[in-house]
Amino acid sequence: MNCKELVYLLGEYLDGSMEEHLRKDLDGHIAMCDSCTNFLNTYDTTRIICRQVQLSEIPEEFRERLRTFVVAKAKEHHQGIEKYRRMAAEEQRRQVEELLRAFREGRLSSSLSLLFDTHRDRCETCGEFLRAQNGGAVPETIPRDIEEHLAEFLEAIPAGEEPFRT
Amino acid sequence: MAESKQGKRMPAERLLDDDVLLEELRKGSPEAVEALFDRFHGKIYGLAMSILKNESDAEEATQDVFLTVFQKAHTFKGNSALYSWIYRICVNACLMRLRGKRRQETVSIEEFMPVFTEDGMHTSPVEDWSKEVERKMLDKELGRVIKKFTDELSEKYRVVFVLSDVEGMSNEETAQILGLTVPAVKSRLHRARLFLREQLSRYLQEGKTA
Ligand SMILES: [Zn+2]
Ligand SMILES: [Zn+2]
Secondary structure, eight states, X not given: OOHHHHHHHHHHHHHTOSOHHHHHHHHHHHHHOHHHHHHHHHHHHHHXXXXXXXXXXXXXXXXXXXXXXXXXXXXXXXXXXXXXXXXXXXXXXXXXXXXXXXXXXXXBOHHHHHHHHHHHHHOTTTHHHHHHXXXXXXXXXXXXHHHHHHHHHHHHSOTTOOSBOO | OHHHHGXXXXXXXXXXXXXXXXXXXXXXXXXXXXXXXXXXXHHHXXXXXXXXXXXXXXXXXXXXXXXXXXXHGGGOOSSSOHHHHHHHXXXXXXXXXXXXXXXXXXXXXXXXXXXXXXXXXXXXXXXXXXXXXXXXXXOHHHHHHHHHHHHHSOHHHHHHHIIIIISOOOHHHHXXXXXXXXXXXXXXXXXXXXXXXXXXXXXXXXXXXX
């Protein structure tokens, strides 16, 4: 161990991640080398004193300008999302209504027809509702949970297949 | 009474929880936006200042950080802490800004690395000024000087130094924020400290001879 090697390893020596035999080597060198003892002390002090460095503080006028900006942008961003959500919800409702109409009128594609029939027999939420549709009853509203189930069917259609005949 | 006066502060306390804060942000809660701002704007600005060293650049970078946080709030998975995610966004925003600019001249770190003889001994005896500095710990002038020296570090070293030694992050956290390996963080931090040690050494020496 010489001074150069010691200086190279100081970080690990101080953060405690050093292997025991290496640490003994370093301790040995430090015990007999004044320069390295002093280097170690000043390196360690540097590390400690630099923790007192303060990050620059934000000037008051910046802070208020920034706050106004951030609050406004957050609102804008959220309104954008809300608008998109509303549009997506309306779109889904419209699609499910069309799908149900096609179901009542027997225009569903073969794979969707199969999905509807199995779902009607197995799903506690939709079963009764779908059987009524089979009877030709036009619903006033489509309950939210049923709409979600039926919307999932649209995602399950193989690519390129039309869900129903128009 | 005090209770009812503080009534309005109750939701803010709830928002100190990262998961709650994010959930409320996704819902567009104005209180959550305020809470996010109060908690992070100072740190973000300070970090941006330490990388960009220019007030208006730091202000713009801080704006960018908040915009990114709003846009990505729904993608944050919570496998790292919220602050380290935000610091990462901040570092990236600042580095993007630096990329567009001509690098400012910084002092060459090499000139401040310790020098050794061919057989690896210190070329000149090393003085111990640690006690002297510890006495001056709260000295304003010393604080100012250290800040000046850290500003002289090139951003490659400065960012690591600020996150680890000023902000007190672990090497692992710093590595994660900067997208570096832990050994790379350790080695940059070590060189930054060697640089600062040497700068302080010279500064204190000058004080004696002057
Ligand atoms: Zn030595
Ligand atoms: Zn169902």
